[in-house]
Amino acid sequence: MGEYSRHIEHIWDYRIGSHWSVIIPALFILIGIIWFFTVYRPGKFRFLPALAIARVTIMDSIGRLEVIILLIIGMLIVGINGIIPNTALGRTTLEGIIEGIPFIDEKLGELTTSADVFLDEGDIITMPGADLTGQLSGVEGEFGQYSIGGGENLPPSDFHGQPSIYDNDIGGQGPAEQDAVLTSTETELSGEAGSVVLPDGSSITPEEREVIARQKTLTNLIWHGAFLVADFFVAMIGFVLAMMVLPNEMNRGVTLSILPKPITRSEYVIGKALGIWAIVSGCFIALAAELYLIHLIFLLFGTRSPIDLHYLEAVMLFPVKYFTMVIIIMGLTLRMPEVPAGIIGAAIYTGGHFAEKIIEFTEIDNLHWIFNIGLKFAYWVLPHLSQVTVNILDKDMTLIENWNMRWGWLWQIGIYNIVFLWLLCWLFKRRSL
Amino acid sequence: MTVHIKTENLTKAYKRPDGGQLLAVDNVSLEVYSGEVFAYVGPNGAGKTTTIKLLLGLTWPTSGKSEILGGSIADREIRRQVGFLPEDHNYFSYLSVESVLDFYGRLFGLAGTERKKAIDRVLELAGLLDRRRTKVRYLSKGLQQRVGLAQALINDPGVLLLDEPASGLDPLGQADLRKLIQQQKEMGKTIFLNTHDLSDVERIADRVGILDNGELKAVSQISDITGTQEGVMVRAEPIREESDLAPIRKIAVSVETRDGFTYIELGEEGMVAEILPLLKKADSKLVSVEQKRVHLEDFFKGTVTSRGDSWVGPRAEPRDPSGQKNKK
Numbered sequence: 091m092g093e094y095s096r097h098i099e100h101i102w103d104y105r106i107g108s109h110w111s112v113i114i115p116a117l118f119i120l121i122g123i124i125w126f127f128t129v130y131r132p133g134k135f136r137f138l139p140a141l142a143i144a145r146v147t148i149m150d151s152i153g154r155l156e157v158i159i160l161l162i163i164g165m166l167i168v169g170i171n172g173i174i175p176n177t178a179l180g181r182t183t184l185e186g187i188i189e190g191i192p193f194i195d196e197k198l199g200e201l202t203t204s205a206d207v208f209l210d211e212g213d214i215i216t217m218p219g220a221d222l223t224g225q226l227s228g229v230e231g232e233f234g235q236y237s238i239g240g241g242e243n244l245p246p247s248d249f250h251g252q253p254s255i256y257d258n259d260i261g262g263q264g265p266a267e268q269d270a271v272l273t274s275t276e277t278e279l280s281g282e283a284g285s286v287v288l289p290d291g292s293s294i295t296p297e298e299r300e301v302i303a304r305q306k307t308l309t310n311l312i313w314h315g316a317f318l319v320a321d322f323f324v325a326m327i328g329f330v331l332a333m334m335v336l337p338n339e340m341n342r343g344v345t346l347s348i349l350p351k352p353i354t355r356s357e358y359v360i361g362k363a364l365g366i367w368a369i370v371s372g373c374f375i376a377l378a379a380e381l382y383l384i385h386l387i388f389l390l391f392g393t394r395s396p397i398d399l400h401y402l403e404a405v406m407l408f409p410v411k412y413f414t415m416v417i418i419i420m421g422l423t424l425r426m427p428e429v430p431a432g433i434i435g436a437a438i439y440t441g442g443h444f445a446e447k448i449i450e451f452t453e454i455d456n457l458h459w460i461f462n463i464g465l466k467f468a469y470w471v472l473p474h475l476s477q478v479t480v481n482i483l484d485k486d487m488t489l490i491e492n493w494n495m496r497w498g499w500l501w502q503i504g505i506y507n508i509v510f511l512w513l514l515c516w517l518f519k520r521r522s523l
Numbered sequence: 524m525t526v527h528i529k530t531e532n533l534t535k536a537y538k539r540p541d542g543g544q545l546l547a548v549d550n551v552s553l554e555v556y557s558g559e560v561f562a563y564v565g566p567n568g569a570g571k572t573t574t575i576k577l578l579l580g581l582t583w584p585t586s587g588k589s590e591i592l593g594g595s596i597a598d599r600e601i602r603r604q605v606g607f608l609p610e611d612h613n614y615f616s617y618l619s620v621e622s623v624l625d626f627y628g629r630l631f632g633l634a635g636t637e638r639k640k641a642i643d644r645v646l647e648l649a650g651l652l653d654r655r656r657t658k659v660r661y662l663s664k665g666l667q668q669r670v671g672l673a674q675a676l677i678n679d680p681g682v683l684l685l686d687e688p689a690s691g692l693d694p695l696g697q698a699d700l701r702k703l704i705q706q707q708k709e710m711g712k713t714i715f716l717n718t719h720d721l722s723d724v725e726r727i728a729d730r731v732g733i734l735d736n737g738e739l740k741a742v743s744q745i746s747d748i749t750g751t752q753e754g755v756m757v758r759a760e761p762i763r764e765e766s767d768l769a770p771i772r773k774i775a776v777s778v779e780t781r782d783g784f785t786y787i788e789l790g791e792e793g794m795v796a797e798i799l800p801l802l803k804k805a806d807s808k809l810v811s812v813e814q815k816r817v818h819l820e821d822f823f824k825g826t827v828t829s830r831g832d833s834w835v836g837p838r839a840e841p842r843d844p845s846g847q848k849n850k851k
Contacts, residue, residue, distance in 0.1 A: 139632075346612055352600075
């Protein structure tokens with residue numbers, strides 16, 4: 091029982107109890123409460139027609155076969171991705187498969203040859219307490235301890251660990267104060283940001299280290315891949331729904347029965363966008379929750395779980411970019427058939443993830459001024475969706491230089507979303523039915 | 524009488540691929556009074572639905588203006604008093620009938636209890652009480668049309684615009700529809716009825732407007748059009764032999780055999796007695812004798828020059844506004 095308590099305490103203190111993990115679900119619960127009181131209790135609270143449109147859009151869409159199929163496939167793949175790296179059988183099987191495919195095997199080898207796998211530029215790590223050393227040294231086949239050679243004193247509040255490093259903290263202790271002094275450099279892992287040394291008594295050999303490095307790389311890839319899969323399937327659901335919703339309702343005459351009612355066109359189209367967004371976000375949260383659950387189960391039973399909780403928290407904010415995607419595609423369907431709208435929308439959505447790279451091309455020497463202006467135009471027009479990826483973790487990434495706001499990315503995406511939403515409303519207002 | 528629906532020189536032109544303009548609605552001015560059933564008839568493609576869309580702000584006029592209940596349809600308060608059944612509509616197919624009506628009730632801001640009462644009321648009016656939990660996708664076209672009627676009535680509107688309401692309804696459904704429109708009329712509602720069914724118009728409408736190629740050709744009281752005439756129409760079992768028909772032709776205005784009956788038009792009612800022995804001789808029996816009257820269909824045929832979207836013959840091209848008639 092004591093063991094379980096220790097695990098639960100550990101999970102809450104470190105693995106869950108960070109601000110985003112609490113804020114994001116709380117935000118969705120708050121939205122749900124507002125929803126309930128405005129839509130289900132219109133007699134007591136002011137009725138918002140856009141919410142009624144969003145509600146009926148959700149109710150009508152969740153029964154659709156294409157949505158259900160995509161969600162089920164996504165959940166299966168995400169689930170498999172979540173379970174495999176946490177089980178010895180899964181890891182062994184996967185290793186066997188990868189060894190049978192030379193190309194992938196070679197690529198994985200390339201990724202695991204450097205200690206950078208464990209220690210990336212900008213990583214900040216803390217050292218486990220001295221008492222932890224004894225506990226960890228008994229964990230066979232795992233790293234027992236690590237530290238940064240010549241590291242500075244780092245206050246605990248600055249801790250922003252990366253999983254590839256911190257999940258060595260097997261045993262359930264949170265970040266301990268840095269108090270160790272290196273006594274041995276028997277094994278050293280070098281990286282750009284510093285070097286990690288293994289202490290006296292560690293049974294890790296360079297060969298074992300290589301095996302572990304490979305496993306860690308693989309599991310990280312799978313975990314990140316799981317979110318990529320989730321992101322892909324959710325984006326697919328979003329594409330399908332956003333492409334179809336307005337043309338479908340206009341062609342089938344649904345809008346003709348709605349718009350003569352006491353509702354404005356803007357309310358209608360905003361309600362539609364909110365409805366689709368809520369479905370897409372709901373699907374993503376379902377997939378993320380599935381991974382979260384797998385993660386918690388494995389943690390509870392003391393199994394190593396390589397997932398980066400900060401990454402998980404970051405992807406919880408992905409719905410912000412789905413809203414951008416939904417309104418862009420919906421707007422395009424008002425000017426062109428569904429398929430071209432979907433293709434162009436997909437291009438904008440994808441391009442949005444690389445918007446910040448575009449500006450780098452303007453610095454190429456002897457670039458023609460037309461291309462320079464074109465690239466700058468594309469940079470500003472494309473929504474900066476790369477902000478809503480794990481880059482969220484980088485508080486210095488803001489649209490406006492030196493605007494050092496933790497939530498700067500939210501302002502940026504918010505502004506893009508407001509502009510695109512306004513365009514969507516404007517286009518729909520001009521539309522003759 | 525208060526004017527509930529009004530258009531002034533309402534015109535809607537669309538661009539044609541050749542650069543010209545197609546007048547879907549051409550300078551239409553009309554008034555519909557409170558409590559009347561106004562039938563808006565015309566061939567397919569005459570511009571009836573476009574007129575309704577203009578009235579409801581679903582599309583915008585090229586020129587002219589329209590009003591409902593003395594104001595603009597853009598006014599949310601006016602919309603609260605308007606009900607509309609579109610043509611060829613669909614509803615949220617994955618929802619139940621009750622959920623669909625619940626949604627429309629919410630759009631009108633009806634609170635919980637009020638909304639439930641409204642749903643029960645319109646379900647009964649539309650004959651859908653036993654289908655309330657059925658998903659719309661499982662309903663036949665006729666039943667979906669009833670759902671459309673129900674949603675149009677959910678707010679108990681003062682002005683009701685119905686675009687081809689009998690579409691998809693079987694004869695019983697059509698009879699129910701006539702009854703429903705009659706009920707609404709008795710309740711003092713103003714009804715703008717856009718339809719092809721001239722027999723229905725004759726039975727339930729007070730006035731009719733005939734639209735042809737976007738142009739309002741005539742607006743008249745139904746009673747003024749369909750008045751009785753001198754003479755009677757005798758309907759008898761079919762007479763095939765020309766030798767039997769010859770003596771009848773001598774005294775009748777016209778004789779015609781169609782639809783399994785022989786129709787004999789007589790100049791006056793008293794001549795029926797002369798016909799009876801001739802029918803007996805021809806081994807035919809009298810089926811009915813009716814006062815001769817002008818039907819709306821006759822008036823319609825005489826008014827409309829185009830053939831709409833009929834498959835019989837080529838369709839008349841809508842007039843170009845740059846032609847003889849001045850464009851507003």
